Amino acid sequence: MKRLLVATGGGDCPGLNAVIRAVVHRASQEKDWEVLGSIQAFNGILWEPTEVVVLDNKKVAGIHFQGGTIIETTNKGGPFAWPIKDKNGNWTTVDRSDEMIRKLQIMHIDGVINIGGDGSQRISQKLYEKGLNIIGVPKTIDNDLSSTDSTFGFQTAVQIATEAVDKLVTTAASHNRVFILEVMGREAGWIALNTAVAGGAEVCLIPEIPYDINKVKDALEKRFHYDRGFAVVVIAEGAHAKNRKVVTKKNDEIGYENKRLGGIARQLIYQLKEAGFKQDMRETVLGHLQRGGIPTAYDRVLSAQFGIKAFDMALHGEWGKMVAYQHPNFVAVPLKDTIAKPNLVSPDNALVRTTKGLGISLGK
Numbered sequence: 001m002k003r004l005l006v007a008t009g010g011g012d013c014p015g016l017n018a019v020i021r022a023v024v025h026r027a028s029q030e031k032d033w034e035v036l037g038s039i040q041a042f043n044g045i046l047w048e049p050t051e052v053v054v055l056d057n058k059k060v061a062g063i064h065f066q067g068g069t070i071i072e073t074t075n076k077g078g079p080f081a082w083p084i085k086d087k088n089g090n091w092t093t094v095d096r097s098d099e100m101i102r103k104l105q106i107m108h109i110d111g112v113i114n115i116g117g118d119g120s121q122r123i124s125q126k127l128y129e130k131g132l133n134i135i136g137v138p139k140t141i142d143n144d145l146s147s148t149d150s151t152f153g154f155q156t157a158v159q160i161a162t163e164a165v166d167k168l169v170t171t172a173a174s175h176n177r178v179f180i181l182e183v184m185g186r187e188a189g190w191i192a193l194n195t196a197v198a199g200g201a202e203v204c205l206i207p208e209i210p211y212d213i214n215k216v217k218d219a220l221e222k223r224f225h226y227d228r229g230f231a232v233v234v235i236a237e238g239a240h241a242k243n244r245k246v247v248t249k250k251n252d253e254i255g256y257e258n259k260r261l262g263g264i265a266r267q268l269i270y271q272l273k274e275a276g277f278k279q280d281m282r283e284t285v286l287g288h289l290q291r292g293g294i295p296t297a298y299d300r301v302l303s304a305q306f307g308i309k310a311f312d313m314a315l316h317g318e319w320g321k322m323v324a325y326q327h328p329n330f331v332a333v334p335l336k337d338t339i340a341k342p343n344l345v346s347p348d349n350a351l352v353r354t355t356k357g358l359g360i361s362l363g364k
Helices: 016-027 097-106 118-129 154-175 190-199 213-221 264-274 297-315 350-357
Strands: 002-008 033-038 052-055 082-085 091-094 111-116 134-138 178-183 203-205 231-236 281-285 321-326 329-334
Touching (some): 002 016, 016 033, 016 297, 154 178, 178 190, 213 264
Parallel strands (some): 203 231
Antiparallel strands (some): 033 052, 082 091, 321 329
16 A cells, blocks of 8 residues: 655645545546645644544535645644754754655655645655655745646635725725735735736735825825725735835744735825825735635635546656646646745736736736
8 A cells, every 4th residue: 555645735725625536536546545644734743642644535525615634734843843842942843754754755755745835845845855755835825936827716815806996996986095905925926916907906016016105196186086985005014115124023833934915005105105196095905815715616626626637647656746737738847946936926927018008006
């Protein structure tokens, strides 16, 4: 009997359960494969006692439309940076990757499918370099992983953000206000850009194009006549004005390495007031609402296709690679290529041209 371990790492994302279900259903068609799930990414292997669950068709029945992940997830620590307290009571990290690989060998694990974003796939590559049979599946609402046309969870996040714009338009019009919607994406502006086009926003500000506050002010003032009018601004959490830094927050969570973004919507209001914009403004921060809930049909289908391809790669020994969607095919690409550089919005991107053609200001 061959054993395959599935792990979900990083932030949760609509479609994780659909991937897990697809892997299990595909494995069940092979007589000599068993699928296990590690609780909270690789924590389930590193904990004492080990915490893993058997994943069979009964366990995954009906989970494809559920948000989150039935085997839980974490974006703190990991096998290469396991948080511990030193003798002085201060937190530090240790490398437990060799120990984890030995435990997997003892458990007779033949391969691992690691479902996660750029941070998770960097871990996948490092583990592969240490000799672990591992395959990556691209998960992130940010859509910032290279080598794949899309990551699952992204379309659901865009749908949630677009619905938020739809709701803000009516209250903005009722009160003659500007509403500023802050969405996720970290250094990538894909969620913001797609949401602005789908929702009909007047302004869209993304990390890749630092904005001129006076250009933003001018675009908004065109929406008002004798103090009557309204507008919606969609801004990515990593956006920033020219010659200003990204807004970040101090993070005291043990083992969390990423910068905590957020607060740019409030900062934009301050900047607009400083620039002389007189109209009433309010901010709305979607935050983790974009990560939760039911995945769209598109993301369920994409997740299923990723899961099936991931198992087929394991079946044929295509380790050290990540599943990628390169329309119209699902292919295996080296992990090292997927993490070489992030998938960011380029200034000449087709959607950027569409945005400009619609008259949406990018603040430049």
